[in-house]
Amino acid sequence: MPTLHPLKTANICHPQMTQDTNEVKVSTPAFSASMDSLLQSLDESCIRSYYQPIVDLRSYEVLGFENLSRGPLGTPYESPLALFAAAEQAGCLLQVERLCRNAGIRRARLTLGQKLFINVSPHILLDPSFRVGETRKVLESAGLTPSQVVFEVTERQAIEDYAQFTRLLCHYREQGYQIAIDDFGAGYSGLLTLIQIKPDFVKIDKQMIDNLDEHPLKRRVVQATCEIASAFSGIVIAEGIETDKELMAAKACGVEVGQGFWFGRPCLAQGAKEDAN
Ligand SMILES: [Ca+2]
Numbered sequence: 038m039p040t041l042h043p044l045k046t047a048n049i050c051h052p053q054m055t056q057d058t059n060e061v062k063v064s065t066p067a068f069s070a071s072m073d074s075l076l077q078s079l080d081e082s083c084i085r086s087y088y089q090p091i092v093d094l095r096s097y098e099v100l101g102f103e104n105l106s107r108g109p110l111g112t113p114y115e116s117p118l119a120l121f122a123a124a125e126q127a128g129c130l131l132q133v134e135r136l137c138r139n140a141g142i143r144r145a146r147l148t149l150g151q152k153l154f155i156n157v158s159p160h161i162l163l164d165p166s167f168r169v170g171e172t173r174k175v176l177e178s179a180g181l182t183p184s185q186v187v188f189e190v191t192e193r194q195a196i197e198d199y200a201q202f203t204r205l206l207c208h209y210r211e212q213g214y215q216i217a218i219d220d221f222g223a224g225y226s227g228l229l230t231l232i233q234i235k236p237d238f239v240k241i242d243k244q245m246i247d248n249l250d251e252h253p254l255k256r257r258v259v260q261a262t263c264e265i266a267s268a269f270s271g272i273v274i275a276e277g278i279e280t281d282k283e284l285m286a287a288k289a290c291g292v293e294v295g296q297g298f299w300f301g302r303p304c305l306a307q308g309a310k311e312d313a314n
Contacts, residue, residue, distance in 0.1 A: 079133070081140040083109040087303035088145065091154060091274060091296045094288050101152030103189065103296065104141035105303050131164050139175045144306035147185060154187045154217065159196060162188075162205045173212070183213030187238060191219040199233045206234060217274070221245075221262065228265070235269040243277020243297070249290075250282035256290050263291035 088102035108114035114123055124133035138155055145153045161167055173183060188209065196202050206216050217238035218230055222245045231239065241262060249255050263273050275287040278297035287295060 079109070079136065081136055081143070084137050084140045085110065086137075086141045086144045086306050088306060089296060089303040090301045091152075091294060092300045094284070094293055094295050099151060100294060101147070101154055101185075101187070102145065103154040103303075104138075104145065104156070106137035106141060131161065134158075134161055135164075135167070135171070138172065142172070142175050142181065142186075143179050145179065145181065146306060147181070152185050152187050152215070153181065154189050156189045156191065156219065158191060159202060162190075162202075162209070183209075184215075187215040187217050189217045189219040189238075189240065190236075191224070196230070199229075203233055220276075222258065231265060231269075231271070236271055238272050238274055238294075239266045240274045240276050240296075241292070246275045246277045246283055246287060246297070247279075248283070249275075250280075250286040256286060259287065259290040259292065263293075267291075 085107045087105040087107065089105060090099045091101050091103060092098070093100055105117070106120075107117050108120035114120035121130060121133065124130045134157075138157070141155060142153065147153060172186075176183065176186065190206075210216065215237040216234065217240050218234065218236045219240050220242045221227075221231075221239050223242035230236075239262060241259060245255055245259060249259065259273075259275070266273050272294055273292050274294040274296055275283075275292045276296050278284050278287060278295045278299045280299065283297075284295065284299055
C-alpha cells in the first residue's frame with residue numbers, strides 16, 4: 038500500500054498559499070510558461086488524492102479522513118506547496134484548487150457516518166462557482182451528501198470582515214456542511230475566530246501538539262481550548278499526534294479526536310480505509 042514519505046505532509050498539503058510560499062521560487066517567466074503548459078493538460082487524473090484518518094480518541098473509530106492533494110508525479114509540482122504557489126502565480130489558483138477538491142471528493146471511500154474533511158481557504162468560499170453548488174453536484178455524483186463534508190478553513194491570512202465571513206459560513210451550514218477551523222493556534226487562527234464562528238470542529242495545530250507531554254504550558258492551552266470549544270459544542274481535533282506520550286497528553290487535556298502519524302499516514306484513495314485500522 039503506497040504511503041507518503043514521513044515528511045510533514047499533513048499541513049503542507051493545504052491548498053492555500055500564504056507566507057510559506059515566499060520560499061518557493063515561482064516568479065520567473067520560464068516557470069510561468071512551464072506552468073501554463075502544464076495547466077493546459079492538467080486534469081483530475083494528474084492530481085493525486087491522499088487521505089489521512091481522523092480518529093475518535095475514546096473508541097479509536099475512524100470518524101473520517103482529511104483529503105490532501107499532491108501535484109503531477111515527475112513534475113516540479115509534486116509538492117502541493119509548489120503546485121499551488123505556481124497556480125497562484127499563473128492566476129489559476131481557484132481552478133487548481135477546484136480540480137483537487139473535486140478529485141478528492143470523487144475518490145473518497147467513506148463508510149456510513151464517516152466524514153470527508155476538505156481544505157478550503159476563505160477566498161474559495163467567495164468563488165462564484167463554489168457558491169452556486171458545483172461542489173454539491175460533485176458530491177451527488179460521488180454518492181455523498183453535504184452532511185458528510187467538513188470544510189477545513191485555515192486562516193493564514195487575517196479575515197478582515199468577520200460579519201461577511203460568518204454569513205458565508207452560515208450559508209454553507211444551512212446546506213448541511215460542517216466547518217472546522219484549521220491550524221488553530223498558528224498564524225491568525227485565534228480565539229476571536231472561535232468566538233465569531235463557533236465551528237463544529239477546532240483543529241489544534243500540530244506545533245502545539247508536538248511534545249505536548251513535555252510542555253505544561255502547551256497542555257494548559259490545549260485544555261483551555263477544549264473548555265472553550267465545549268461552550269459551543271465544538272469538537273477539538275489534535276493534529277500531528279505521533280507518539281504514545283502525545284496521545285496520552287492530548288487525551289488528558291480533554292481532546293476527543295486526533296489525527297497524525299500515530300493513527301496513520303496519508304494514503305492514496307484505495308488504501309485509505311484499510312490504513313486507518
Ligand atoms: Ca487541514
